[in-house]
Amino acid sequence: MITTTRMNTRTNNKCPIDIVTGFLGSGKTTLLGNILREGEFEGASVIINEYGKAGLDHRLIRRVKERTVLLAGGCVCCNRREDLIAELKNMLNEHQSGAISLDRVVIETTGLADPAPILFSILTHPLLVHHYYIETVAVCLDAVNGEMHLENNPESVKQIAAADRVIITKTDISTPENLERLRQRIVQINPAAHIQEAVHGHVSVPILTPVTGLLASRRATNQPPRDEKSDGSAAGHATNIRSMAIGFDEPLDWxxxxxxLSMLLQKHGEKVFRVKGIVDVGEDGPIVLDGVQHIIHPPRHLEDWKDYETRQSQIVFIMRDIEPRRIMDSLTAFQHLIGARPEIQEINLEPFA
Amino acid sequence: MCILCGELVMHVHWTDQKTHDREYSNTVVVGELQRDRMRDRLRRVRYVNQILSFYGLNFKDWNGSRYLLSDRKGRQEVVGDLGALWPEAQKMSGNRIDPLDPELLAYLGGHDHHHDHDHAHEHPHE
Known part of the structure; x- marks a missing residue:
């Protein structure tokens, strides 16, 4: 059933992992319960970190207690989630001994979990990296309390930054104005996120599928950037998040x-919440680049450009405490090495101002 | 595991991951991609040296499998990939390496004026 470009470019046979995260009460479990009843996800195994009230009956559910190992000298994103590693290894063993079929794994995290250590654990594990790949990071955000979470909890901003898809839940009990404001905030934090709305825990499009195209949400909603000031209740610590989209005039020397990029992440990885983009390297198809803090997914080479509107490189950066101008200055100085001149396509300075 | 040095290669750095269609082929002909691989390695060494020369460091290929990083005092370190290069270069440079540093950027900008010229003299034996 998984006929995505990601699988097509590989001759290997890795199992996709989808991560569903979001704050407590944001409707993760309800949403997940509904999705898992759909045919496509019947063969999915689910790992959850906490007991939810919503029923995820008659299916393979593993409950694991979160066990995080702090690596000496590592930053926050480079923690190992031993619980997940152990469980994913178990699943692999059971699959190989024929006890279970392993089509897809869905991981539901606790509300406060930072998705970065999960990605780090899987992508740097010498065994797991050969058997699994991360397909989608979906973040649930509650339409009623979402703004409050974004303003008061840096973790929530990090979750949005790491997301491929953001699902706004409880839209049925929110007002259209609130919803609109929340959408704009999400786009300003993460211009590459695909935003969807759920009504009573249902979404119209399957959410656990890979996102193609960048800056899709802005184009789809066609909204001008927000210019009015909010009521001034924004918390100070969240105002240093910056996001930007950069294009290039020529194909890049990969x-x-x-x-x-490896030089940038070595120095500033903790401040770079997300790097996501498609890179034209002058071949038939682009290279898909995706990174969360120090962790870069194995870059994927697509066969062609059919998923994208134009044949042009586009890279989104989401950063904390780094001025977009400095990234532009650096790329401009490096342009003779990289082979292309950078140009700003979109810039979001003060998502909370 | 590398059978020559006995070192476990646990993780492939993302900059060394396959990114070309041809690399996904199921059949591998011995030596087929070696020329491309060596050419890429030497090109990487040349680029990295344009940056590291600002810090007085030198980077070179070592047997097509490792890289050798050295400074002007004669200190040398063997590094496997870019993921290992930058932390080691940070140590040798006294933590000065920053791609956002205006001084480095000014150096690269000026440096690249004479790009072709430098290029011709960099690897006379190539």
Whole structure:
């Protein structure tokens, strides 16, 4: 059933992992329960970190207690989630001994969980990285309390930054104005996130599928950037999040770009919440780049550009405490190595101002 | 595991992951991609040196499998990939390496004026 470009480019046979996260009470479990009743996800195994009230009956559910191992000298994103590693290994063993079929794994995290350590645990594990890949990170945000979470909880902002899809839940008990304001905030934090709304825990489009295209949400809603000031209740600590989208006038030299990005992440990885983009390297298809803090997914080479509107590189950066201008200055100085001149396509300075 | 040095290669850095269609082929002909791989490695070494020369450091390929990082005092370190290079280069440079540093950027901007010229003299033996 998984006929995505991601699988097509690989001759190997990895199992997709979808991560569903979001604050307590944001409707993760309800949403998950509904999704899992759909045919496509019948073969999915589910790992959850907490007991929810909503029923996820008659299916393979593993409950694991969160066990995080702090690695010496590592930053917050580079923690290992031993619980998940152990459970994913178990599943692999059971699959290989024929006890279970392993089509897909869905991980539901606790409300406060930062998705970065989950990605880090899987993508840097010498065994797991060969058997699993992360397909989608979906974040649930409650339409009623979402804004409050974003303003008061840096964790919530990090979740949005790490998301491929943001699902606004409880839209049925919110007002259209609130909903609109929340959508705009999400787009300003993460211009690459795909935003969907859920009514009574149901979404019209399957959410656990890979997102194609960048900056889709802004284009779809066609809204001008927000210019009015809010009521001033925004918390100070969240105002240093910046997001930007950069395009390039020519195909990039992937080798040189890799040098630049690895150098940037070595120095500033903790402040770079997300790097997501499609890169034209002058071949038939683009390279899909996706990174959360220090962790870069194995870059994927697509066969063609059919999922995208134009054949052009586009990279979204979400950062804390780094001025977008400094990234532009750096890419401009590196342009002779990288082979292309950067140009700003979108910039969001003060998502909470 | 590397059978020559006995070192476990546990993780492939993302900059060394396959990114070309041809690399996903099921059949691998011995030596087929070696020329491409060596050319890419040497190109990477050349690019990295344009940056590291600002810090007085030198980077070179070592047997097509590792890289050798050295400074002007004669200190040397073997590194496997870019993921290992930058922390090691930070140590040798006294934590000065920053791609956002205006001084480095000014150096690269000026440096690239003479890009072709430098290029011709960098690897006379190539």
């Amino acid at each position: 080798l040189a770009f890799g040098i630049w």
